[in-house]
Amino acid sequence: MAVRLLASSAILPSKQPLPLFLEGVSAGFPSPAQDYVERSLDLNEFCVQHPAATFFVTVDGDSMIEAGILPKDILVVDRSLTPKHGDVVIASVFGELTVKTLELRPCVRLVPKNAKYRPIFIRGESELDIFGVVTNVIRRLVRG
Numbered sequence: 001m002a003v004r005l006l007a008s009s010a011i012l013p014s015k016q017p018l019p020l021f022l023e024g025v026s027a028g029f030p031s032p033a034q035d036y037v038e039r040s041l042d043l044n045e046f047c048v049q050h051p052a053a054t055f056f057v058t059v060d061g062d063s064m065i066e067a068g069i070l071p072k073d074i075l076v077v078d079r080s081l082t083p084k085h086g087d088v089v090i091a092s093v094f095g096e097l098t099v100k101t102l103e104l105r106p107c108v109r110l111v112p113k114n115a116k117y118r119p120i121f122i123r124g125e126s127e128l129d130i131f132g133v134v135t136n137v138i139r140r141l142v143r144g
Contacts, residue, residue: 047135049078052080056074056075057077059072064100064114067113069137073139074138077090077132077135079131081132081135083102084104086103087101087134088101089101089130089132089133090130091128091129092131094127099134101113
């Protein structure tokens with residue numbers, strides 16, 4: 001699964017708070033609608049904790065579909081976070097960018113979340129560069 005760099009967060013627009021409703025929306029049976037707003041939500045604040053260290057990438061491929069990451073999704077990536085076991089990361093392996101789950105034990109490997117693909121085992125430190133940790137997924141829904 002390849003990724004393409006979109007932009008640095010340095011070009012994010014100024015704050016644009018939008019209404020955030022107190023009641024969640026049911027994904028099962030409908031619930032009565034509530035007519036009040038809990039607070040405002042700015043997507044920049046919600047998705048970007050470290051603006052100077054954040055960038056966006058577009059997903060190309062299907063190796064992470066079981067993690068809910070689909071082709072054409074936009075990933076928010078934070079370079080300031082230290083990657084941990086189980087994090088979804090943007091990594092460079094042999095000079096190519098990819099998005100995978102990082103496993104540090106029992107050995108270092110990048111694991112796809114699609115049974116059609118095999119993990120990438122990392123044998124030496126020079127083979128792997130972690131560009132950042134994926135913190136959010138942005139998806140545009142197809143209408144109609």
